[in-house]
Amino acid sequence: MSTTDGSARSPQWSDLADDLLGMVHLRLASPRDRLRLTAVCKAWRTAVSRLPAPPPTPLLLLMPCARLHKTKRLCGPDDCWAMPVPDKAEDKLFVGSHDGGWVAALDWADRSALLIVNLFSGAEVVVSPVCSPNPIQTVNFQKVIFSEDPASSSCILAAINHQRSCIALCKVGGHESGWTVEEMHDMSIIDISFCNGELYGLMRLNELYGRKHPNEELIKFKINMKVDGTPIIASRHPLAVERRHGRERFAGHLFELHGKPSMAIDDCWLPNRRSFYKVFTLVDTDNDMACKYKWAEVLNFGDHALFFGPYSSKAVHVTVDTHHGWKRNHIYYSIENLRATNKLPDDAVYIVTMDNREHMYCREDPSVGDGVERTGYYVTGHNHRPMWLYPPLL
DSSP states (O other): OBOTTSOBOOOOGGGSOHHHHHHHHHTBOOHHHHHHHHTSOHHHHHHHHTSOOOOOOOEEEEEESSTTOOOEEEEOSSOEEEEOOOGGGTTEEEEEEETTTEEEEEESSOTTOEEEEETTTOOEEOOOOOOOSSGGGTSSEEEEEESSOTTSTTOEEEEEETTSOEEEEEESSOSSSOOEEEEOTTEEEEEEEEETTEEEEEEEEGGGTTOSSOOEEEEEEEEEEOTTSOEEEEEEEEOOEEOOSSOOOOOOEEEEETTEEEEEEEEOOSTTSOOEEEEEEEEEOOSSSSOOEEEEEOOOOTTEEEEEOSSOOEEEEOOSSOBTOOOTTEEEEEEEEEOOOSOOOTTOSEEEEEETTEEEEEEEOOOOSSSOEEEEEEEESSSEEEEEEOOOOO
C-alpha cells in the first residue's frame, strides 16, 4: 500500500477484511473477549456491529451471600471478571436463572419479595408476593425455574422450598394472580424441570430412603389455571419407570436433553475413584412389562454441553471451534460450601480469590474412559454461591 507521496505503508490492523474479522469474532466464546475485539479500533467496532452475534454461552455467576460483599463475578471456561448488576439486584439472593440474562432473586430481609430481573438490560417482571396459607414453608425458596421467557405473559414460575417438601407455582405479569402450593407429603423433591412446556419432578420416596437400590421417582404434573389466572397443580402422574441398577443416591439434577426428561446422578460409579456424574434420559422400554419407561445412560450429548448446579441445570447448544470456549459432550458442574482453605489443587485451570481463604477454582476431572469429559467449579467458604447464568446475545 502506498501513501500520497509514494512511500510504502505497513498494513494496519484496521485494514483487516470484514469477512476475516467475522471469522475471528465467531470463534470467541467469551463476551469479554468479544468486547476486547471491538475496543481495538473504530473500524473493528463498526465492522463487528454489522456481524451476526455468536450464540450466547453460559457463565458461572459468583454471588455474595452477605451484604458486606458487593462484588459479583462472572466466570468463563478459563477466566473471571467483575460484573456490575442493576441497583435493584444488589443485596439479593439469586435462586434461579433463564435464557437472556434473567434471574430470580429474593430479598435478604423480606423473603416474600421475589424479584425477576434481567442483569444485563435492567428489565423487571412483576411477580406476586410469596404468600400462602402456610407461608413459612414457601417463602424460603431453594430454587425457581421458568416455563419460558419471563417477558411472556404466559410464563409460569415453579419453585422448590428450602425443605424440599413442596412445589409452589405463580404466573408472571401482575398481582391479580397469586401463588399456589402443592405439598409432597411422603416424598422429598430432588429437582424439578420444565420439559416441552410440561412440569416434571424427580422425587425420592421417604419410606424407601436407605434401601440399597436407586430410589428416583419421576412425576409429571398437570397444571391448570384458576379463574383469576393463578396456576395450580391439578393432578400428579407418576411415570412407570424401571428402576436402574446401582446404589440409591439423593443428589441429582433434572433437565431437558433432546426433548426428553433427563437426569444427572453424582456417585462413586467405579471402585477406588472419586464420584462423578453420569447422565440418563427417559426412553420407552418397548415391551409389555409393567414399566413403560426406563433410564438409559447417555454417553453422547451431540452438539450440547451440560451445565449443572444447585440453582440452574441446563443442556446448552455449543458451537464448534470457539477460542477457549465450552466443549461439546462435556459436563460442567458447580459445588458450593466447601471448607474455606488456602490449600488449593495444583492442577486447577484457574483460581479466583474472593476473600481470605475463600476461592473458586476450576479443575478438570480425570477421564473415566466413557467419552464424556467433566469439569468442576468449586467454591470454598460460605459467603459466595455459584449459579449458571445464560446471557443475552452480546
